[in-house]
Amino acid sequence: MKDAFLGIDVGSISTKGVILDEDNRLLCSEYIWTEGDPIGAVKKLIGLLEAQFDKKEYQIVGTGTTGSARKLVGAITGATIVKNEITAHAVGTTSFYPDVRTILEIGGQDSKVILVENGVAVDYAMNTLCAAGTGAFLSSQAKRLGIEIEDIGDYALRSKHPTPIAARCTVFAESDLVHKIQMGHSKEDILAGVCQAVVSNYLNNVGKGKRIVSPVVFQGGVSKNKGVVAAFENALGCKVTVDDNGHLMGAIGIAVLARKSSGRRKFDFAIENMDFRAGEASCGRCSNNCEIICVYQNGKIIDSWGNRCERGSVSV
Amino acid sequence: MDFIKTVALPRYAEYNCTFRYILEKGLDVKYLLQPPLTQHTLEIGAKYSPDFVCTPFKTTLGSMIEALEAGADTLIMIFGLCKLGYYGELQEQILRDLGYKFDCINFSDFDTGRKKDYIRGLKRINPKMSFAKFAVAGMEAIKMGDYLDEITGEYYKNYGFAQDRKAYQHAYKAFLRDMYAAGSKSDIEEGYRRAKDAMSRIPLDKPLKPLRVGVIGEFYTAMDAFSNLETEQKLADMGVEVHRWMTATNRVIHYPGETNLNVKIQEYCRYEMGPTSTANIWSAKTYAEKGFDGIVHIKSANCTPEIDIMPVLQNIGNDYKIPILYLTFDAQTSDVGLMTRLEAFYDMIAMRKKVIV
Numbered sequence: 001m002k003d004a005f006l007g008i009d010v011g012s013i014s015t016k017g018v019i020l021d022e023d024n025r026l027l028c029s030e031y032i033w034t035e036g037d038p039i040g041a042v043k044k045l046i047g048l049l050e051a052q053f054d055k056k057e058y059q060i061v062g063t064g065t066t067g068s069a070r071k072l073v074g075a076i077t078g079a080t081i082v083k084n085e086i087t088a089h090a091v092g093t094t095s096f097y098p099d100v101r102t103i104l105e106i107g108g109q110d111s112k113v114i115l116v117e118n119g120v121a122v123d124y125a126m127n128t129l130c131a132a133g134t135g136a137f138l139s140s141q142a143k144r145l146g147i148e149i150e151d152i153g154d155y156a157l158r159s160k161h162p163t164p165i166a167a168r169c170t171v172f173a174e175s176d177l178v179h180k181i182q183m184g185h186s187k188e189d190i191l192a193g194v195c196q197a198v199v200s201n202y203l204n205n206v207g208k209g210k211r212i213v214s215p216v217v218f219q220g221g222v223s224k225n226k227g228v229v230a231a232f233e234n235a236l237g238c239k240v241t242v243d244d245n246g247h248l249m250g251a252i253g254i255a256v257l258a259r260k261s262s263g264r265r266k267f268d269f270a271i272e273n274m275d276f277r278a279g280e281a282s283c284g285r286c287s288n289n290c291e292i293i294c295v296y297q298n299g300k301i302i303d304s305w306g307n308r309c310e311r312g313s314v315s316v
Numbered sequence: 317m318d319f320i321k322t323v324a325l326p327r328y329a330e331y332n333c334t335f336r337y338i339l340e341k342g343l344d345v346k347y348l349l350q351p352p353l354t355q356h357t358l359e360i361g362a363k364y365s366p367d368f369v370c371t372p373f374k375t376t377l378g379s380m381i382e383a384l385e386a387g388a389d390t391l392i393m394i395f396g397l398c399k400l401g402y403y404g405e406l407q408e409q410i411l412r413d414l415g416y417k418f419d420c421i422n423f424s425d426f427d428t429g430r431k432k433d434y435i436r437g438l439k440r441i442n443p444k445m446s447f448a449k450f451a452v453a454g455m456e457a458i459k460m461g462d463y464l465d466e467i468t469g470e471y472y473k474n475y476g477f478a479q480d481r482k483a484y485q486h487a488y489k490a491f492l493r494d495m496y497a498a499g500s501k502s503d504i505e506e507g508y509r510r511a512k513d514a515m516s517r518i519p520l521d522k523p524l525k526p527l528r529v530g531v532i533g534e535f536y537t538a539m540d541a542f543s544n545l546e547t548e549q550k551l552a553d554m555g556v557e558v559h560r561w562m563t564a565t566n567r568v569i570h571y572p573g574e575t576n577l578n579v580k581i582q583e584y585c586r587y588e589m590g591p592t593s594t595a596n597i598w599s600a601k602t603y604a605e606k607g608f609d610g611i612v613h614i615k616s617a618n619c620t621p622e623i624d625i626m627p628v629l630q631n632i633g634n635d636y637k638i639p640i641l642y643l644t645f646d647a648q649t650s651d652v653g654l655m656t657r658l659e660a661f662y663d664m665i666a667m668r669k670k671v672i673v
Contacts, residue, residue, distance in 0.1 A: 068652070086660035120671045121664045123639045126657060209630035287356035291650075 004058040006049070006267055007255025008042060008077065009085065009248075010034060010069035013108025013135055014221055015041040016251040017049050019060065024095055024256060028052035029248050038069035039276045042076060046272045060267035064088075064254035068109075075295045075303035076276050080263030085250050090114050090121040092253025093217055096243065101213040104232065104240070105249075106202065106222035108135040113206050115213075125206050133201030135221045137170050138228075141177060141194055145187050152191050156227025159192035167197035167204070195227035199235050214238040219246035274298055283312035319346035320442065321419070323390045324383035326376035327353050329539040330464060331564050333495040334457045341499075342453030343442045345390075349496070350383040353542040357382055362647045364410050370399060371616035371646050372536035375543055377407050384411070390419040392441070395427035396535070397591035398621055456501050458569055463508040465563040467491050470515065472548045472558040477522040487514035522557075527665055530603030531560040532596040533614030534622045537645050538562055544614050545651040547643065547658065551612070554662045559608070561599045562592060571595070584628050590621025597628050604636035609665040611638060617646040639665060 004027060009016040015034045019027045030048045034041045064081040065074040066088040074082035085107075093103050094116060103114040111134050112126040127134070142149045156162075163185045166176040173194075180190055203212075216238060222228055223246045232240045245252065275298050283290040292306040294314060304314040323345045325335050336347040351357075353375060361378025380391055391411075393404030404422035411418070426437035438445060471488045478484035494507030529551055537543045539562065548558050574588055577598045584597055600611050613629060615622035626642060633640045641661045643654065 068656075083663070084656045084659045086656065087663040090664070118671055120667045122637070122668055123633070124660060124664060125642075126660075209627065211634070287351070287354040289355055 002058050003061045004053075005255045005258045006060045006063045006077075007088075007251040007253070007258060008045065008063070008065045008067075008073055008079075009088065009250035009254060010038050010042060010065070010067040010073050011085075011108050011221075011250075012068055012110075013139075014247075015045050015067075016248050017045045018245075018248050018251040018255055019049060019053060019058075020252065020255045020259070021058065022259065024252075026245065026252070027054070027058065029245070029251075031247060034069075038072055039076065039278065042073050043272045043276075046077075046269060050269045050272070061264050062255075062258035062261070063265070063267050064258035064261075066250050066254040071305060072278055072293070072295060076297070077267070077271060078265060079258075080265050081254065081258050081261045083254055083257055086112055086114065086124055086126065087121075088250045088253035088257065089219065090116065090124075090253070091256050092249040092251075093219065093243075094119050094121075095253075095256050097215070097217055097241070100215050100217045102216045104202070104207075104212075104216060104218045104223075105220040106134055106198070106218075106228070107220040108139075110134060111202055111206050111220070113202075113210055113212070115210060123210065125208075125210060127206050133167065133170075133198040133205070137173070138194065138198065138222060138225065141174070141191075144177075145181075145190065147187070147191075150224075152195070153224070153226030153228070155188050156192040156195045156225075157230060159186075159188040161189055162192035162196055163189045165190070165193040165197040167201040173197055173201075192227060192231075195225065195231045196235075198222070198228055199231040203235060212236060215241060217241045217243065217246075219243065219249045221247050223247065283307060285311040319344070321345040321390045322348050322388050323392060323441065324348040324350060324380070324386075324388035325392050325394070326379040326383075327357075327540075328376075328536065329541070329564070330468070330492055330495075331461065333464070333492070333498070334461045336496065337460055337498060337504075338450075338453050338457040339441070341456070342450040343438065343445050344449075345442055348383055348386060348388045350379060350386050350388075353379060353540070358647050364414065368618055370618050371543065372534075372540075373399075373403055373407070374647060375536075375540075376403065377410065380407060380411060381414075381416075384416050384418060388418065390421060390441075393420065393422045393424065395422075395424040398619075400535075400591075401427070456504060458565070459501075460495060460498065460504050461565045461569070463504065464492075464495060465565050467508070467511050467515070469560065469563070472552050472560070474515070474520055474522070474557075475549075475552040476555040476557065477520045477526065479519045479521055484515060484518050487511055487518070490514070525669075526557045527555070527610075527662075527669060528557045528559060528603075528606075528608045529610045529612055529665070530599060530608050531558060531612050531614060532562055532599045532603075533592075533612075533643075534616055534619045535562070535564075535567065535592050537616045537619075538614040539564065543616070544643070544645055545648070545654050547612065547614060547654065550651075550655070550658050551662070554658070556662065559603070561602075562595060567592065567595060584631060585625075589624050589628075593621050593625045596622070597625055597632070600629055600632050600640070601636075604632055604638045608638065609669055610661060611640045612661070613640055613642050615642075615644055617644050639668070 005020050007018050018029045063079045065079045066085045070082050105112045114121050115123040139149045163180050166172045218240045223242045277296045279294045281292045290307045290312050294304040339347045357378035361374035365374040401424045404424050408420040421440045426433045491511035498504045551558050577594045581597050
């Protein structure tokens with residue numbers, strides 16, 4: 001029986017899961033949509049991973065969760081490590097690309113840049129108040145133009161004269177885009193313009209003041225979009241590497257971290273059939289009114305968080 | 317004893333104990349302490365504030381409303397060198413429009429740089445004030461502020477390493493209670509000694525080279541734990557030694573002077589850029605020179621002077637190879653996003669230190 005490690009990355013848009021063996025080899029992987037239901041998505045994900053997993057040869061001894069729903073999912077899966085997605089991405093990428101100097105990452109709701117020196121992250125930035133130029137923007141524009149999000153890249157690469165689109169803010173970009181559509185620009189040109197807008201927004205916001213040094217690795221869901229990759233190469237003047245598993249890098253990173261950490265607990269696939277529910281309660285013991293999140297397994301409370309002080313702690 | 321006035325100031329970090337001391341001991345008026353800042357304070361403040369004003373405006377307005385509701389009849393507003401100088405006038409107008417009846421003493425009206433005018437301001441609080449009494453109470457309140465900053469600084473530097481964190485926090489909280497209740501110079505001295513004693517009796521497990529982070533930022537948000545969602549406590553929880561030069565006493569009482577600081581940072585900026593800008597650039601450079609592992613820059617949304625110094629900080633970060641985390645705070649209810657960034661920052665500086673050492 002060999003050891004294996006499960007990594008789960010639950011983002012706002014998609015849920016990613018991988019199982020790695022001790023030598024960082026990918027045993028199985030899955031990528032599904034979160035669809036606003038992280039608990040359901042994780043149960044589905046675990047079912048899909050189980051189907052690919054060789055239970056006779058391997059056993060999962062460490063589980064890691066990351067992404068914006070990491071805490072909730074960590075409570076459900078009994079994770080041995082719960083870490084933020086920035087660290088997970090940095091660790092995942094540097095395990096496969098030890099020479100990397102800059103990691104660009106654009107996900108569904110957030111974007112980040114991580115600068116690496118000698119195999120460790122030395123600086124990072126993450127978008128703060130605004131989701132302009134992320135995957136959510138691309139997918140809503142694809143819907144407006146009536147094409148599938150997967151096809152944006154092909155359309156964009158066919159364009160000869162990309163339409164300039166204001167990149168400062170999603171709202172402005174959208175009204176600019178509607179205007180250009182009504183002016184009769186082709187879908188190809190508009191989508192190439194959208195890809196450029198995403199890149200210039202990224203470089204002007206998240207990448208501001210950061211020295212982007214080659215080799216550059218680009219990942220996150222948006223890295224699957226060839227149009228954005230081409231726009232990045234154009235703007236940076238260097239090659240931008242996109243890994244085949246770039247969209248899974250957060251999950252891979254957290255699986256690597258689960259292997260490196262000391263925590264060990266056998267993972268049970270049975271949770272896909274259990275009933276999980278997350279409830280919110282207002283503490284009400286002072287005017288802070290902390291929102292306390294409680295997680296229930298088959299009606300029994302297994303974890304809670306969100307309280308600022310002891311008055312709001314829930315005994316488990 | 318009957319007092320001529322019941323005076324209140326907005327909540328400002330833990331400095332209200334010094335305001336109380338100087339007003340009650342030096343000016344013979346009753347000081348009213350409103351409840352600590354909570355989500356409710358911010359909600360009522362934000363409700364009546366212009367949308368795009370800096371966040372401390374909303375917090376202090378909410379805090380003033382809570383003071384008026386609790387029975388204050390006089391509000392004092394302090395002066396400042398940025399938009400803060402206009403806060404008082406606008407907040408007074410908003411409160412009057414809401415129908416509150418109160419006397420407003422806005423020190424911006426007396427902020428001319430001439431001693432005579434400041435005294436006029438003090439006389440507005442109590443026309444029969446005694447200068448001798450005020451001077452003595454003032455010096456004692458300054459001492460209290462110094463102690464407060466010293467103990468607070470020590471707390472955030474050591475909390476993450478205390479063997480008994482609960483007891484350590486308890487000693488700090490007890491010190492704050494002592495300061496809020498202090499009625500004389502000996503109360504202040506005794507409270508300080510008790511805290512020093514209690515905190516030094518708790519053993520620390522500090523490695524030879526702990527992770528050190530310097531906190532810099534805007535005058536209100538960087539110091540006020542509620543406004544920055546307890547960033548310093550969160551860093552300390554992770555086991556980081558947290559340093560912050562930017563305190564009220566350092567900036568107001570012991571300020572080395574604009575010119576003196578400017579000389580020390582002349583390779584980075586040649587002009588005065590705002591009330592706390594010079595000091596923050598200087599602090600950042602000092603932390604970088606001392607080999608700190610990271611710098612956290614805290615500001616409220618729309619704080620112009622602090623936005624202006626960010627390019628300068630980026631130059632310092634590049635020259636000294638020190639990571640800088642930029643945090644912006646507004647009326648948020650959740651600290652999940654902040655936790656993600658702080659955790660990532662901690663992981664990064666911790667992994668980086670292992671490689672460098």
